[in-house]
Amino acid sequence: MGSGVSKSQQTRPVIGYSEDGNTSDAQVPYYTKREEYNSTGATATSKLNENGPTLSAVVMSAKNMAALKKKEKEEARENILLEHPELADAMDSVREYLQEISNKRDDDVxxxxxxxxxxxTLDQIYSLYFDCEEQEHKRILGDQLSQYNAGQICxxxxxxxxxxxINTPTKGYDADCLYTVRSVCWNYSDASLEFAAELGRTGSFSIFIADIVSFKSQLDDDFIRRTIIEPSIAILHNCAKAPGSKKYFTIANALDAIIPYTNVTYQELKMVAMMTLSYIIEEKDNDKISADGSMIEFILMYLKESINGIDHKYEGFSAHEIVSGIMHLASNDDNKLKIVKQGVLPLLVELLQDGNDAEKKICAKTVWVLSFKDENKPLIQEQENMMELLKELAGKSGKAKDAAAGALWVLANVERLEKKRSKNENEEENKALESKSSENAEVENNQQQPANDKTxxxxxxxxxxxxxxxxxRVKDRLTKMNYRVWIDVESMGGSTLQAMAEAVENSAAVLICMSPKYKDSPNCRTEGEYAYKLGKPLIPIRIEAGYDPDGWLGALQGAKFWVDFSNLVAFEVMFSRLIKELGDKGKGDAQDLQLSPSQASRVIAKVPPRLLERRKPVNNWTKEDVLNWATKNQIQSRKVKSLNGESIVFLSSIKLSAPEFFYKYASEKLGITELPDLISLCRGLERLEL
Structure with missing residues (x-):
């Protein structure tokens, strides 16, 4: 939730501490994501050339690109710190504060x-948030908190x-301490997606959800609502926007706890609950929130009011974040038509025309998502000024360019699809005729011609x-076995949708890497559905443990069995299964290292020799290899150094799939109790070439 108050209105709450540690004068600080409450207690408002050069000559290394982007981000941050030394001082303070807290945490626990x-000290960290005048500065500070495990501390x-x-206090010293922790979580989870994501990984959701369930009956108690319920739901809303957080909401059974708040009389609280659900609802549960359309109607009312409001805000919600919630709500196909029929299109057109760059981008992306529903296509195309605005945005540089081009692709690419379908059918018929004729033809000099189908x-x-x-990693293994591989290593945007289409059209098989993020990405859906409609052989790849695709992605999978790469320990077994599924599809001869310019514009099938440095697989590491790795990464734990390679791989796997267990295991079994040691272990695992 964005702050609804202007800078001139903000006053930082000050806590008065008495000698016994309680707040003086029974004054309870209302720490909020909105940064404060007013006196009434209400919130204040790369391409191949014509000669077909070898692939290794035109490859762009994804690792080099990632390193370049990381370097650019770091340089941008350093420039900000140079221009704002007070921010650098704040970051230094954060490090010191968190070290102080870490030194005392075990005793407190x-x-x-x-x-x-x-x-x-936590209150000082909270206060630093208000010292940052720019939102970007708050994000940098929030990222810093995450880097030093502040989410785990909270x-x-x-x-x-x-x-x-089980027993959340409402009065006394412990209750005041909880206010402070919630305040840090509320503000910094709004400023930093990294910090929000860490709150999910570390298991905080179960506490916030327990509180909104336990205190629901006391909603009309102004004190309880403002100090426990509102902060808890707002933190959940902020965290719901963090990539990869949905699974943690599922684990915590968040849906049933939040849905009752969509019917409360407190309008702002009701909106926060609805927006949170828009990010976390699964296809199978969609009927719980959209049966009568009242939720969509309420959200669209907020959007309309925000468009008419100062700075495109209404009761603390910006038009941008409301449209973002609508887009995520539309990720479930059952909602797409309802959203359009209830009048979202004229509102999107208004923002596409008069909004800022960020608003135009999220609106174009929302139109893209809505376009996947066939019944919506004519409604979108007939909406006054919609197509003209999308074409204008797609034709000029800007944040909305790629999203607008994506929407136009889905809306206006029927003719191309039909031509390709017809061409594929004709090719299959010709291939069948050629095969039949060749059965009766003599092979001159008993010499067989090279099989074109293979390459x-x-x-x-x-x-x-x-x-x-x-x-x-999969790509590298495939290319070593002479498979020709197309993979996008840049951000595939609208300007390269032509390249994507050609890559799909010229593919022998398509690996569909299934995950919640894939399902929610309009780019990925555009690729996946185009491949499906062209009848390309699809091989489902499971990326996230326990993920069972539903909706359009579930339909794409159909009855096919996936290749499960969610467990790195089983990589070799699963890769063998992938090879069995592929067979000769996309496989070339050893000397076949070129592709025509029509086949792709972003191809990685061979990596320059300097990037193909042979490394011993981590799974095969000896204890000596582990010791060298631990020393290089400044990991002091003797128990870590005594592990073998297979254990290191498993440790890396559970760090991603079961973070709570990972941190508990690191502390209790590996003896890693100090923050610097935990940071060294995590960084070492992240640097592994698995």
């Missing part, structure tokens, strides 16, 4: 309370002080960027 100094204290959500086409990897490292 043992005693099941928060010491007075820690409470003051979660630990939430659990200790509330007895794991025709390539294996296309369709994936969402979150699994790029894994897919590049």
């Amino acid at each position: 043992t005693r099941k309370n928060m010491n007075y100094n820690t409470r003051q 979660t630990d204290y939430l659990k200790v002080l509330s007895e794991d959500g 025709r086409g390539h294996v296309m990897i369709s994936y969402q960027w979150g699994c790029q490292k894994l897919m590049l």
Whole structure:
């Protein structure tokens, strides 16, 4: 939720501490994502040339590109810090504060309370948020908190002080400490997606959800609502926007806890609950929130009011974040037509025409998502000024260019699809006739001609960027076995949709890397559905453990069995299965290292020799290899150094799939209790070439 108050209105709440650690004058600070409450208690408002050069000559290394983007991000941050030394000072303070808290946390957890100094230190971290005038500065500070495991620290204290959500205090010192922790979580989860994501990984959701369930009956108690319920739901809303967070909401059974708040009389709280659900609802549960359309109607009312409001805001919600929620709600196909029929299109047109760059981008992306519903296409095409605005945005540089081009592709590419379908059918018929004729033809001099079918086409990897490292590993293994591989290593945008289409059209098989992020990505859906409609052989690849695709992605999978790459320990077994599924599709002869310019514009099938440095697989590491790796990454734990390669791979796997267990295991079994040691271990695992 964006802040609804202007800078001139903001006043930072000040906590007065008495000697016993309680707030003086029974003054309870209302820490909020909105940054404060007013006096009434209400919130203040790359291409191949014509000669077909070898692939290794035109490859862009994904690793080099990732390193370049990381370097650019770091340089941008350094420039900000140079221009704003006060921000650099704040970051130094954050490091010191978190180290102080970490040194005392174990004792606090043992005693099941928060010491007075820690409470003051957390309040200082909270206060630093208000010292940042620019939103980007707040994001940098929030990212810094995440880097030093502040999310884990907050979660630990939430659990200790509330007895794991079973007995949350409403009065006294422990209750005041919880206000402080919630305040840090609320503000920084709004500023930083990295911090929001860490709150999910560390298990905090169960506490916030327990609180909104336990205190629902006390909703009309102004104190309870403002200090416990509203912060808890708002934090959940902020975290719902973080990539990869949906699974943690599922684990915490968040849906049934939040849905009752969509019917409360407190309008703003009702809106926060609805927007949170828009990010976390699964296809199978969609009927729980959209049966009568009232939720969509309420959200569209907020959007209309925000468009008419100052700075495109209404009761603290910006038009941008409302449209973003609508887009995520539309990810479920059952909602697409309802959203259009209830009048979203004129509102999107208004923002496409008069909004800022960010608003235009999210609106164009929302139109793209809505366009996947066939019944919506004529309604969108007939909406006054819609197509003209999309064409205008797609034709000029800007944030909305790629999204507008994507929407136009889905809306206006029927003719291309039909031509390609017809061409494919004719090719199949001709191939069948040629095969029949060749059965009766003599082979001159008993010499067989090279089989063109074997080298025709390539294996296309369709994936969402979150699994790029894994897919590049798959790509490398395939190319070593002479498969021709097409994989996008840049951000595939509207300007390269032509390249995507050609890659699909010229593919012999398409690997569909299934995950929640893939399902929610309009880019990925455009690729996947185009391949499906062209009748290309699809091989489902499971990326996330336990993920069972539904909706359009489930339909794409059909009755096919996936190749499960969600467990790195089983990589070799699964890769063998992938090869069995592929057969000769996309496989070329050893000397076949070229593709025609019509086949792709972003191809990685061979990597320059300097990038193909042979490394021993981590799974095969000896204890000596592990020791060298631990030393290089400054990992001090003797128990880590005694592990073998297979254990290291498994440790890396559970860090992603079961973070709570990972951190608990690291502390209790590996003896890693200090923050610097935990940081070294995590960074070492992230640098592994698995």
